[in-house]
Amino acid sequence: xxxxxxxxxxxxxxxxxxxxxxxxxxxxxxxxxxxxxxxxxxxxxxxxxxxxxxxxxxxxxxxxxxxxxxxxxxxxxxxxxxxxxxxxxxxxxxxxxxxxxxxxxxxxxxxxxxxxxxxxxxxxxxxxxxxxxxxxxxxxxxxxxxxxxxxxxxxxxxxxxxxxxxxxxxxxxxxxxxxxxxxxxxxxxxxxxxxxxxxxxxxxxxxxxxxxxxxxxxxxxxxxxxxxxxxxxxxxxxxxxxxxxxxxxxxxxxxxxxxxxxxxxxxxxxxxxxxxxxxxxxxxxxxxxxxxxxxxxxxxxxxxxxxxxxxxxxxxxxxxxxxxxxxxxxxxxxxxxxxxxxxxxxxxxxxxxxxxxxxxxxxxxxxxxxxxxxxxxxxxxxxxxxxxxxxxxxxxxxxxxxxxxxxxxxxxxxxxxxxxxxxxxxxxxxxxxxxxxxxxxxxxxxxxxxxxxxxxxxxxxxxxxxxxxxxxxxxxxxxxxxxxxxxxxxxxxxxxxxxxxxxxxxxxxxxxxxxxxxxxxxxxxxxxxxxxxxxxxxxxxxxxxxxxxxxxxxxxxxxxxxxxxxxxxxxxxxxxxxxxxxxxxxxxxxxxxxxxxxxxxxxxxxxxxxxxxxxxxxxxxxxxxxxxxx
Amino acid sequence: xxxxxxxxxxxxxxxxxxxxxxxxxxxxxxxxxxxxxxxxxxxxxxxxxxxxxxxxxxxxxxxxxxxxxxxxxxxxxxxxxxxxxxxxxxxxxxxxxxxxxxxxxxxxxxxxxxxxxxxxxxxxxxxxxxxxxxxxxxxxxxxxxxxxxxxxxxxxxxxxxxxxxxxxxxxxxxxxxxxxxxxxxxxxxxxxxxxxxxxxxxxxxxxxxxxxxxxxxxxxxxxxxxxxxxxxxxxxxxxxxxxxxxxxxxxxxxxxxxxxxxxxxxxxxxxxxxxxxxxxxxxxxxxxxxxxxxxxxxxxxxxxxxxxxxxxxxxxxxxxxxxxxxxxxxxxxxxxxxxxxxx
Numbered sequence: 001x002x003x004x005x006x007x008x009x010x011x012x013x014x015x016x017x018x019x020x021x022x023x024x025x026x027x028x029x030x031x032x033x034x035x036x037x038x039x040x041x042x043x044x045x046x047x048x049x050x051x052x053x054x055x056x057x058x059x060x061x062x063x064x065x066x067x068x069x070x071x072x073x074x075x076x077x078x079x080x081x082x083x084x085x086x087x088x089x090x091x092x093x094x095x096x097x098x099x100x101x102x103x104x105x106x107x108x109x110x111x112x113x114x115x116x117x118x119x120x121x122x123x124x125x126x127x128x129x130x131x132x133x134x135x136x137x138x139x140x141x142x143x144x145x146x147x148x149x150x151x152x153x154x155x156x157x158x159x160x161x162x163x164x165x166x167x168x169x170x171x172x173x174x175x176x177x178x179x180x181x182x183x184x185x186x187x188x189x190x191x192x193x194x195x196x197x198x199x200x201x202x203x204x205x206x207x208x209x210x211x212x213x214x215x216x217x218x219x220x221x222x223x224x225x226x227x228x229x230x231x232x233x234x235x236x237x238x239x240x241x242x243x244x245x246x247x248x249x250x251x252x253x254x255x256x257x258x259x260x261x262x263x264x265x266x267x268x269x270x271x272x273x274x275x276x277x278x279x280x281x282x283x284x285x286x287x288x289x290x291x292x293x294x295x296x297x298x299x300x301x302x303x304x305x306x307x308x309x310x311x312x313x314x315x316x317x318x319x320x321x322x323x324x325x326x327x328x329x330x331x332x333x334x335x336x337x338x339x340x341x342x343x344x345x346x347x348x349x350x351x352x353x354x355x356x357x358x359x360x361x362x363x364x365x366x367x368x369x370x371x372x373x374x375x376x377x378x379x380x381x382x383x384x385x386x387x388x389x390x391x392x393x394x395x396x397x398x399x400x401x402x403x404x405x406x407x408x409x410x411x412x413x414x415x416x417x418x419x420x421x422x423x424x425x426x427x428x429x430x431x432x433x434x435x436x437x438x439x440x441x442x443x444x445x446x447x448x449x450x451x452x453x454x455x456x457x458x459x460x461x462x463x464x465x466x467x468x469x470x471x472x473x474x475x476x477x478x479x480x481x482x483x484x485x486x487x488x489x490x491x492x493x494x495x496x497x498x499x500x501x502x503x504x505x506x507x508x509x510x511x512x513x514x515x516x517x518x519x520x521x522x523x524x525x526x527x528x529x530x531x532x533x534x535x536x537x538x539x540x541x542x543x544x545x546x547x548x549x550x551x552x553x554x555x556x557x558x559x560x561x562x563x564x565x566x567x568x569x570x571x572x573x574x575x576x577x578x579x580x581x582x583x584x585x586x587x588x589x590x591x592x593x594x595x596x597x598x599x600x601x602x603x604x605x606x607x608x609x610x611x612x613x614x615x616x617x618x619x620x621x622x623x624x625x626x627x628x629x630x
Numbered sequence: 631x632x633x634x635x636x637x638x639x640x641x642x643x644x645x646x647x648x649x650x651x652x653x654x655x656x657x658x659x660x661x662x663x664x665x666x667x668x669x670x671x672x673x674x675x676x677x678x679x680x681x682x683x684x685x686x687x688x689x690x691x692x693x694x695x696x697x698x699x700x701x702x703x704x705x706x707x708x709x710x711x712x713x714x715x716x717x718x719x720x721x722x723x724x725x726x727x728x729x730x731x732x733x734x735x736x737x738x739x740x741x742x743x744x745x746x747x748x749x750x751x752x753x754x755x756x757x758x759x760x761x762x763x764x765x766x767x768x769x770x771x772x773x774x775x776x777x778x779x780x781x782x783x784x785x786x787x788x789x790x791x792x793x794x795x796x797x798x799x800x801x802x803x804x805x806x807x808x809x810x811x812x813x814x815x816x817x818x819x820x821x822x823x824x825x826x827x828x829x830x831x832x833x834x835x836x837x838x839x840x841x842x843x844x845x846x847x848x849x850x851x852x853x854x855x856x857x858x859x860x861x862x863x864x865x866x867x868x869x870x871x872x873x874x875x876x877x878x879x880x881x882x883x884x885x886x887x888x889x890x891x892x893x894x895x896x897x898x899x900x901x902x903x904x905x906x907x908x909x910x911x912x913x914x915x916x917x918x919x920x921x922x923x924x925x926x927x928x929x930x931x932x933x934x935x936x937x938x939x940x941x942x943x944x945x946x947x948x949x950x951x952x953x954x955x956x957x958x959x960x961x962x963x964x965x966x967x968x969x970x971x972x973x
Contacts, residue, residue: 074848074948147845153822154805154847159766244823250806251821289719315808315843316819317826320750324743331735335728341696342727346719349703350712363700370696374689377735381742383678383749384685386816387667390808390843454682456665456812458843461851465928468665 007557013529016557020112020525023581031581033117036523038124039103040421042182045124046096049131051492053087054485056080065478067466077462078145079164083138085148086168089264090175091131093402094217096410097271098182101210104417105186107516107523108204110195110532112555112562113578115188116181118585118620123181125589130175133597137167144168147460149261150231152242152253157235166235166600169228174596176221183217186210193562194570195515196552197534204514204537205281205288208295209274212302213267219306220263227256236603251316258309266305268402270298272409273340276362279412280344282512283359284351287537290343297336304333314385323382330380337373341366356510357431361412364439368404372397375450390460393453399446411438411491418495419509423521424502426494434490441484448473513538518549531555531563534570584620591616665839667812671859672830674815677745684741688734699726749815753829757795760788764800764807764820766846767853767950768913768926773869774799782872783901785913786855786926790832791865797829805847811840811857819844832859839927848949854927868920871973875904876916879971887968890961899952902972912952919973925950937966 022032032038060080063072072080106114114120137143144164146155155165190211194203203211230241231253240246242253281288288294310318310326344366353359375397379385388394419425452473457464464470508517517540519527530551536542543549552572555561560578565571595609670676706712714722759778763770771788773781790796800809802822809828810817818828832838842853860868879885888905891897897907903916921931925947929935938945941962943952957965 074851078848151806151845154845159805159847249823290723293723315817317821317824320746324746327742328739331739334731334735338727338731339723342723345700345703346714346722348700349714350706350709352707353704366700367697370693374693377738378685378689381681381685381738382746383742383816384681386818387678387812389817454667456667456841458841460845463851
């Protein structure tokens with residue numbers, strides 16, 4: 001292509017920036033559709049929920065710090081652990097990982113926005129409203145207190161009248177809409193909007209991880225949506241799906257819940273594995289070893305994770321032969337995880353590594369995640385699981401897995417991509433203190449829980465008798481939990497302070513190889529000035545080596561256009577006009593929320609909300625032909 | 631932590647893990663209520679704790695090996711050009727990431743399946759049957775004869791003869807509970823609409839604490855029970871006594887207590903066999919005085935606690951279904967005197 005195709009004049013750049021601009025002002029805020037705005041909102045909101053759920057955990061730890069104390073009533077305690085689990089799983093972990101994907105994937109693919117920008121915005125408002133409703137329910141004393149797993153018959157209206165489990169059923173169904181929209185959108189964006197030349201086998205590992213995560217969301221979430229709709233019907237219309245006396249079965253709920261609930265853990269883990277590969281590549285300055293093996297093991301984890309759900313049900317009296325299958329499958333998932341771990345060790349072996357903050361969190365991830373993985377293999381054994389199931393051993397296990405496998409990589413990602421988002425680096429000094437406290441705090445808080453579980457302490461107990469001899473461990477754990485919380489707080493503090501005082505980052509502070517680093521920091525409204533052309537897995541290192549930045553032209557600057565490419569080889573196919581900012585996604589989210597909250601009180605509101613939503617969709621889709629404008 | 635010296639093989643090893651932590655933990659004398667996986671008194675629990683220690687040591691070695699490998703790899707960076715080549719990397723991943731884990735996992739899965747099969751096997755023919763019903767938040771215990779008819783009912787206390795296999799049939803009166811006595815066996819859920827069962831043989835006399843292990847509502851935390859393993863003759867004597875109806879009290883005060891029991895609402899929930907009290911939604915109180923604890927092993931069974939429990943159960947166990955019973959002081963005293971005659 002010749003230079004003539006490219007109008008790099010300041011006027012053209014300004015026009016492009018104006019075309020992709022998000023409207024300013026308070027009311028403008030509700031019309032934003034650009035993927036970076038939405039992605040950042042997801043991340044920031046999820047961090048707020050992370051902090052809230054952390055505070056709930058500290059309250060629980062205070063109640064457990066000594067035997068037989070009455071700091072918190074049993075009812076409130078049950079609401080606290082329910083809300084802690086719900087928030088961490090549905091309102092922190094998934095949205096946080098999706099937020100990373102939404103913010104980064106289009107940048108990494110070299111495109112200007114995601115496939116369905118308005119759907120993206122809709123997903124965010126759904127998430128936000130669901131979270132606000134959930135926390136309002138906590139403050140007005142109507143929060144669910146039946147556990148994040150909401151087992152029937154306890155969650156039936158007979159045993160738990162009131163609004164608690166209703167909030168659970170409707171808000172979980174509601175927020176899964178958000179997860180599903182994000183997943184669909186990420187899949188389409190990844191498959192159709194990659195920069196020319198970025199064939200599937202040149203796609204960054206992080207994008208692969210997000211792709212696998214998105215497919216898992218699409219297959220896992222419907223199970224919990226169906227489950228919670230059935231539970232809603234049982235509670236509201238006295239249907240008998242889960243009522244044993246009426247031919248229903250409480251075990252059906254457990255199957256539906258865990259068919260979602262187990263992949264859920266891997267939905268959180270898989271993108272984190274992508275983060276690890278990305279950061280190791282950057283900080284060793286070489287492509288991570290075993291690209292194909294890493295991709296295949298991500299996909300394998302995705303598949304196998306759907307065959308494990310019964311290992312949450314080893315004690316329910318299912319036949320031994322059936323259980324054996326799930327023991328084998330649960331052990332099998334250790335193989336792709338092991339392949340990942342050793343690909344990374346091979347990549348790190350003998351390399352000059354820069355031990356900046358992201359890399360420290362990744363090294364912490366190794367230790368914590370391996371411990372969690374090992375105890376995971378242990379609880380895959382049916383006989384052993386019957387002893388530790390629903391005890392603090394399992395609490396220890398999954399906190400090692402989830403904090404080690406997801407939170408540490410997520411924090412690594414925060415430190416790693418913060419300069420791209422903000423344009424400034426986060427403080428290394430504060431970061432090191434934060435990391436040290438988090439790493440020590442995790443171990444001091446959660447390691448003793450293994451011992452507590454083996455000494456017989458069950459989960460989900462608001463107190464325990466003095467005679468049990470669990471008091472000292474619990475006091476120590478409570479103390480350590482505050483240490484851990486302070487470690488997390490320091491990173492929050494770091495992020496806030498560095499926003500003003502951090503060192504300017506430049507466009508590629510870590511000398512990384514993926515395309516998001518080709519943009520300004522923070523990226524301009526249009527992400528990439530020109531759509532890049534890719535000829536290897538490390539486009540930025542190609543640029544550094546050859547001094548050339550191959551791009552394609554042809555997209556107009558005066559309207560929102562993106563380039564569509566083919567699924568496998570990413571050959572240019574078409575230019576697509578994207579929708580402009582619009583308040584309709586917000587209106588639709590409010591209308592749908594109206595229906596979901598309303599059905600808790602008046603089932604007929606569902607019908608009303610349906611028609612109101614329909615009007616909002618009409619507004620959303622109202623044709624505005626770009627070629628007729630101006 | 632201090633572990634009783636007289637108990638089983640698990641002891642020394644439980645100190646092994648405990649000692650990792652004991653440097654930061656103040657030691658406390660262990661109370662008599664044992665509820666630990668580490669001191670098994672049945673073959674089942676013993677097999678499981680053996681499996682645990684096997685997995686623990688293998689896991690510890692794997693963890694240290696991976697960390698060591700990582701550390702050596704990072705250390706090597708001090709020498710230039712010491713990165714792994716393509717084929718060395720591939721060998722590392724295939725050996726350490728696939729081959730070794732595969733061997734370990736196959737062994738583990740095989741061992742676990744074998745143990746699981748022996749545990750899941752049918753109980754031997756001389757098994758004694760007990761039916762345990764999970765209620766929010768206590769345990770009903772019914773002793774069954776050969777035909778499955780109830781011989782005796784009690785609550786929160788399961789007496790078993792040492793050396794005799796005991797099958798526990800589990801049913802739920804309301805929501806899901808889980809029956810768990812760590813020293814005897816792993817847990818089995820108590821599922822509404824489904825008959826689950828588990829069995830074990832207590833090999834040593836003693837008192838073993840168990841607790842509900844599936845979240846079952848407000849007072850899930852205080853839903854414990856005791857398994858009391860005693861010699862066959864003691865057990866027979868105990869069961870005979872439990873099967874008998876309550877004796878009419880001689881003492882006039884206790885007789886007055888019985889009247890209070892019948893008139894003031896107690897009898898609408900509780901049964902005392904041999905009287906008109908035939909309620910069946912609370913524990914059978916026919917031999918209440920023979921039990922060690924009240925309120926599902928929450929408080930000791932003494933006159934003071936009993937009186938406190940009757941007048942205000944919610945201060946002991948908030949949210950429990952037993953209502954407060956407002957009684958005159960002399961009525962309450964008489965009632966407790968009567969209940970104490972129910973040996």
